[in-house]
Amino acid sequence: MTEHRQSAYFSRSQVTVVRVVWMVVTTILALMTLFPLFWMVSMAFKPAPEAFSSNLIPQAPTFDNFIYVLTGVPFIRYMLNSFFVSATVTVVALFFHTMAGYALARLRFPGRELIFLAIFSTFLISLPVIIVPLFIIVRAMGMLNSYAGLIVPAIFNAFGIFLLRQYYLSLPREIEEAARIDGAGYWRIYWSIILPLSRPIMSALAILFFLANWNAFLWPLTIASDQKLWVVQVGIANFKSQYSASWNYMMAASTIIAIPTLVLFVIFQRQIMDSLKTSGLK
Amino acid sequence: MADMIVHSKPVARRGLSAKHQEWLAGYIFILPDALGLLVFLGMPMVLSLVLGFFEVNGFGAYRFVGFGNYVRMYRDPLFWTALRATLLYAVVLVPSLYVCGLGLALLVQTTNRFNSVMRAMFFAPQMVSLVVVAVVWQFMVIDKIGLISRLMSMLGAGAVSFLGDPHFALLTIAFVSLWFLMGFYMLIFLGGLQDIPAEYYEAAKIDGAGPVARFWFITMPLLKPTSFFVIMVSMVAAVAGAQAFDIIYIMTKGGPANSTAVLIVYIYQQAFAFGAFGYAAAMASVLMLVTGLLFLFTRGGRFNYD
Numbered sequence: 001m002t003e004h005r006q007s008a009y010f011s012r013s014q015v016t017v018v019r020v021v022w023m024v025v026t027t028i029l030a031l032m033t034l035f036p037l038f039w040m041v042s043m044a045f046k047p048a049p050e051a052f053s054s055n056l057i058p059q060a061p062t063f064d065n066f067i068y069v070l071t072g073v074p075f076i077r078y079m080l081n082s083f084f085v086s087a088t089v090t091v092v093a094l095f096f097h098t099m100a101g102y103a104l105a106r107l108r109f110p111g112r113e114l115i116f117l118a119i120f121s122t123f124l125i126s127l128p129v130i131i132v133p134l135f136i137i138v139r140a141m142g143m144l145n146s147y148a149g150l151i152v153p154a155i156f157n158a159f160g161i162f163l164l165r166q167y168y169l170s171l172p173r174e175i176e177e178a179a180r181i182d183g184a185g186y187w188r189i190y191w192s193i194i195l196p197l198s199r200p201i202m203s204a205l206a207i208l209f210f211l212a213n214w215n216a217f218l219w220p221l222t223i224a225s226d227q228k229l230w231v232v233q234v235g236i237a238n239f240k241s242q243y244s245a246s247w248n249y250m251m252a253a254s255t256i257i258a259i260p261t262l263v264l265f266v267i268f269q270r271q272i273m274d275s276l277k278t279s280g281l282k
Numbered sequence: 283m284a285d286m287i288v289h290s291k292p293v294a295r296r297g298l299s300a301k302h303q304e305w306l307a308g309y310i311f312i313l314p315d316a317l318g319l320l321v322f323l324g325m326p327m328v329l330s331l332v333l334g335f336f337e338v339n340g341f342g343a344y345r346f347v348g349f350g351n352y353v354r355m356y357r358d359p360l361f362w363t364a365l366r367a368t369l370l371y372a373v374v375l376v377p378s379l380y381v382c383g384l385g386l387a388l389l390v391q392t393t394n395r396f397n398s399v400m401r402a403m404f405f406a407p408q409m410v411s412l413v414v415v416a417v418v419w420q421f422m423v424i425d426k427i428g429l430i431s432r433l434m435s436m437l438g439a440g441a442v443s444f445l446g447d448p449h450f451a452l453l454t455i456a457f458v459s460l461w462f463l464m465g466f467y468m469l470i471f472l473g474g475l476q477d478i479p480a481e482y483y484e485a486a487k488i489d490g491a492g493p494v495a496r497f498w499f500i501t502m503p504l505l506k507p508t509s510f511f512v513i514m515v516s517m518v519a520a521v522a523g524a525q526a527f528d529i530i531y532i533m534t535k536g537g538p539a540n541s542t543a544v545l546i547v548y549i550y551q552q553a554f555a556f557g558a559f560g561y562a563a564a565m566a567s568v569l570m571l572v573t574g575l576l577f578l579f580t581r582g583g584r585f586n587y588d
Contacts, residue, residue, distance in 0.1 A: 186307035
């Protein structure tokens with residue numbers, strides 16, 4: 001982390017002056033970017049009368065907003081739903097995607113390239129575009145208003161398969177060769193060689209999948225109208241239409257929902273950003 | 283390279299040759315994902331095209347109407363409003379995402395501890411759900427009491443109604459999308475910048491090229507593949523409304539005066555508020571066609587030097 005690469009645009013003599021200005025500008029921009037989030041947290045701690053004052057630090061910070069939101073609305077239930085759905089999707093998706101990635105990268109079978117191209121091309125399709133027929137299909141399968149309806153369609157996306165395939169392509173062949181000589185079958189190779197080797201990328205993908213599903217709104221909104229199945233994002237959207245004037249409650253609810261993902265980010269920042277950065281072009 | 287290695291064949295079992303065993307294993311390993319993608323992505327794509335030729339009545343009965351839905355679309359002024367809004371959203375968002383993404387990437391390009399903290403700060407909005415983003419921003423810009431509204435009137439700009447005025451509502455939505463997405467595109471640009479060899483800059487410096495010249499004659503040309511990718515991805519995302527939907531659903535519900543009813547919001551309304559699945563599917567097919575064409579024209583964002 002202490003590696004300093006010389007600036008690409010400025011010579012050494014210019015660097016010291018430019019660097020200070022540069023750092024100040026960057027800091028101001030970064031704080032401006034984060035300001036709405038600071039403001040959200042600040043509001044969440046302000047009692048109603050102070051809600052619209054323009055001070056960032058609450059004068060009389062209180063937990064009342066949080067207590068109201070957590071006791072007045074089944075937010076705990078929504079959070080458990082979100083957690084259950086996100087965790088299940090993550091585990092199953094990782095299992096299926098590592099299998100597919102292994103096959104696409106390491107096994108030879110007719111049609112492999114075609115299958116990969118077909119999978120790759122689904123990158124194009126975003127959920128909003130197919131939501132109507134997807135809803136009809138999932139309803140016809142009897143998964144309307146069920147955890148299965150929330151979970152199963154969310155498992156399948158090309159992004160994870162693509163990243164895993166790239167990762168497996170980079171592993172040296174010799175690793176499997178030894179196991180094959182010992183008579184190990186493909187399942188053994190996958191389970192006891194490939195999977196342990198993919199721990200780093202699997203943890204990065206696990207975080208990404210979990211975040212994406214925790215933050216998902218459109219699909220849960222569409223497939224589950226039963227309040228018992230609401231996830232946090234749907235819960236807060238409905239909370240908003242009920243409490244449209246009580247911004248201090250709104251901000252407390254938003255903070256509760258945003259905190260888990262922001263904490264995950266602070267802990268796993270490096271892995272999250274690295275995995276996304278390399279997914280761009282290569 | 284892989285072809286050069288001699289394959290040690292595992293012992294054939296159940297009468298299958300090693301080659302066929304590998305085939306079988308390949309198909310079995312790919313099966314769950316292939317099946318899932320087929321059912322939950324492939325089938326909806328096809329069904330969308332088929333459904334566009336049907337009308338669905340209140341009892342869920344389908345009636346073939348040929349191009350009826352497409353004629354209806356042509357005559358529906360709200361469809362054209364939605365299409366215009368979609369294009370305006372894309373036209374505003376895509377270039378600003380490009381400029382802001384690249385700008386931020388250049389700002390924090392050098393690898394040091396300060397910059398990695400800054401990168402994380404710029405990226406942080408990505409971690410929050412779009413629903414929360416929309417709620418928080420609505421609060422920031424809400425008439426009279428929102429912090430930004432008050433700031434604007436303090437600066438003497440008059441009371442701008444960001445979400446109440448049809449002229450500003452879509453721009454506000456685009457701005458919020460920009461705020462949410464720019465950290466992600468910064469990251470993509472950072473990846474691209476990293477691939478430019480430092481020696482190029484050194485050589486240019488020795489030849490007396492200033493910072494501006496180095497940016498125009500080294501960074502920009504060598505960044506072409508990344509630029510292409512960014513423009514393609516952001517354009518498809520903007521047209522398909524992947525991010526716009528959540529923000530609009532929370533902040534404006536398509537109003538005021540349908541000014542923020544982008545195509546995807548209008549499709550959703552037709553399908554899930556009016557039960558017009560066929561009409562919605564027809565419009566979705568158009569949307570699919572537009573994104574497909576965008577993808578073709580931009581060669582999927584893959585840019586070759588030769």
